[in-house]
Amino acid sequence: MSLAGIARPDSQKRARLAIGGSHCQKPRSYRNLTHLGTLPLPDNPTPRRFAPRGPLRGTITVPGDKSISHRALIFGALAVGKSRIAGLLEGEDVLATAAAMRQMGAKIERDGETWVVEGVGVGSLLEPETALDMGNSGTSTRLLMGLIAGHAISATFIGDASLSARPMGRVIEPLGQMGASFTASRAGEPQDTLPLTMRGANPAVPITYRLPVASAQVKSAILLAALNTAGTTTVIEPVPTRDHSERMLKGFGAAIETETVAEERHIRIHGPGDLAPQDIVVPGDPSSAAFFAVAASIVPESDVTIRNVGLNPTRNGIFQVLEAMGADIAYEDRREVGGEPVADLRVRHAELHGVEVDPALAPSMIDEFPVLFVAAALAKGTTTTSGLHELRVKESDRLATMARALTAAGAQVEEREDGLVIEGTGGTPLRGTANEGVATALDHRIAMSMAIAGIASRDGVEVDDTGPIATSFPGFADLLEGLTQ
Numbered sequence: 001m002s003l004a005g006i007a008r009p010d011s012q013k014r015a016r017l018a019i020g021g022s023h024c025q026k027p028r029s030y031r032n033l034t035h036l037g038t039l040p041l042p043d044n045p046t047p048r049r050f051a052p053r054g055p056l057r058g059t060i061t062v063p064g065d066k067s068i069s070h071r072a073l074i075f076g077a078l079a080v081g082k083s084r085i086a087g088l089l090e091g092e093d094v095l096a097t098a099a100a101m102r103q104m105g106a107k108i109e110r111d112g113e114t115w116v117v118e119g120v121g122v123g124s125l126l127e128p129e130t131a132l133d134m135g136n137s138g139t140s141t142r143l144l145m146g147l148i149a150g151h152a153i154s155a156t157f158i159g160d161a162s163l164s165a166r167p168m169g170r171v172i173e174p175l176g177q178m179g180a181s182f183t184a185s186r187a188g189e190p191q192d193t194l195p196l197t198m199r200g201a202n203p204a205v206p207i208t209y210r211l212p213v214a215s216a217q218v219k220s221a222i223l224l225a226a227l228n229t230a231g232t233t234t235v236i237e238p239v240p241t242r243d244h245s246e247r248m249l250k251g252f253g254a255a256i257e258t259e260t261v262a263e264e265r266h267i268r269i270h271g272p273g274d275l276a277p278q279d280i281v282v283p284g285d286p287s288s289a290a291f292f293a294v295a296a297s298i299v300p301e302s303d304v305t306i307r308n309v310g311l312n313p314t315r316n317g318i319f320q321v322l323e324a325m326g327a328d329i330a331y332e333d334r335r336e337v338g339g340e341p342v343a344d345l346r347v348r349h350a351e352l353h354g355v356e357v358d359p360a361l362a363p364s365m366i367d368e369f370p371v372l373f374v375a376a377a378l379a380k381g382t383t384t385t386s387g388l389h390e391l392r393v394k395e396s397d398r399l400a401t402m403a404r405a406l407t408a409a410g411a412q413v414e415e416r417e418d419g420l421v422i423e424g425t426g427g428t429p430l431r432g433t434a435n436e437g438v439a440t441a442l443d444h445r446i447a448m449s450m451a452i453a454g455i456a457s458r459d460g461v462e463v464d465d466t467g468p469i470a471t472s473f474p475g476f477a478d479l480l481e482g483l484t485q
């Protein structure tokens with residue numbers, strides 16, 4: 001059964017963009033909301049209590065950027081020859097991408113501190129013999145669906161309970177237009193979730209596609225499909241999203257250009273095109289740095305330097321908002337690493353105050369809202385967020401999960417359909433939780449955010465499962481521990 005024609009992709013369910021601007025309109029429904037809001041604990045959870053601590057002091061380096069790491073592996077696997085990647089994030093999400101690229105013919109090996117990728121060339125991917133297990137990773141799934149859409153091969157995608165509840169219609173829709181076909185896992189039941197099987201187009205047709213939801217994953221999926229598609233494919237972004245694919249594709253030699261037309265970004269890629277192998281240096285992940293920036297801001301007398309933090313303007317919204325709340329952040333040794341702006345961030349404790357967060361900033365800090373909510377819970381006054389429907393379809397329903405978890409820890413939180421309104425304590429530690437762990441719903445960012453809430457609480461916070469943290473930030477708890485001794 002082909003889903004391309006009959007599924008009700010979430011991109012169609014939303015009449016207009018979910019985030020920011022005059023085109024903003026409420027989505028009508030979230031089919032997966034219930035699942036994402038109520039995910040059960042896995043069989044083997046790793047609970048952990050995060051106790052209150054004194055000042056955080058010291059210098060740390062956070063692991064490589066997750067978005068850039070996925071792309072470095074994928075583009076390297078498409079180039080002819082050997083690419084070398086320094087600073088690759090060795091998190092489970094990125095390793096899922098590496099495993100999938102190996103299943104499709106690339107050689108990927110760790111050589112000391114460097115990862116070496118020997119690519120197969122655009123158009124030469126092998127059909128995977130077994131299902132591609134994407135684990136918890138939306139980025140791996142959606143980008144690789146795009147990649148396969150431009151190759152005449154089939155693949156089955158599977159994932160964990162969280163990923164299997166996330167909407168894939170947003171990529172099925174444009175990739176279907178390019179000629180790919182999708183088969184539901186349960187016959188007779190149109191659906192846009194994993195597990196699903198797809199067949200790439202041969203040949204694929206170029207499209208012009210205006211993103212109905214601000215998503216770098218959807219944009220990147222289309223660009224990947226376009227790499228092996230004759231002609232010009234255009235992606236139009238009404239609201240800019242992270243631009244790592246564009247930057248890196250240019251570096252790999254793809255024929256790609258970006259132009260702003262009537263305040264929209266038009267990204268044009270001319271295919272088919274060969275990629276030339278590259279040496280890539282992955283900067284530190286601002287999404288990971290954000291946990292420590294918030295921790296240092298809210299724990300009195302803290303003074304933490306986070307080295308080598310990526311500050312791409314499409315990613316740095318969290319630091320702008322923290323500064324607007326009164327955070328003390330110094331940007332030291334600004335430089336460029338691997339074509340991305342980078343600095344060392346020195347963050348000292350400061351008295352934060354509540355703000356109204358501009359929804360137009362949301363795409364540049366989409367993964368940082370859970371930890372921003374923690375900062376808001378300790379700030380003086382009210383923090384209001386809106387336009388955040390997308391948070392309901394991440395690894396968990398991040399509005400519902402954070403509202404529940406912060407409330408359990410003693411914060412005052414009002415959950416609205418598109419955001420949270422938080423009345424902060426003005427710096428008084430949160431009460432914390434009893435022994436029953438706060439539910440993290442298979443979501444690494446909830447687990448890390450509530451760990452930060454724990455160290456800034458009176459009684460500590462019990463996190464029900466820290467296992468998912470390894471998807472994006474292996475070593476998180478040790479780094480935190482090291483700063484607070």
Ligand SMILES: O=C(O)C1=C[C@@H](OP(=O)(O)O)[C@@H](O)[C@H](O)C1
Pocket residue numbers: 066067068139214215216217218220242366367
């Ligand atoms: O392209 C990427 O690497 C990502 C894009 C974002 O997702 P959306 O494209 O769904 O906004 C983000 O939440 C995710 O962690 C990584």
Ligand SMILES: C=C(OP(=O)(O)O)C(=O)O
Pocket residue numbers: 093136137138139140367394395445472
């Ligand atoms: C949303 C995230 O990742 P993904 O979509 O790749 O699962 C995230 O890392 O917060």
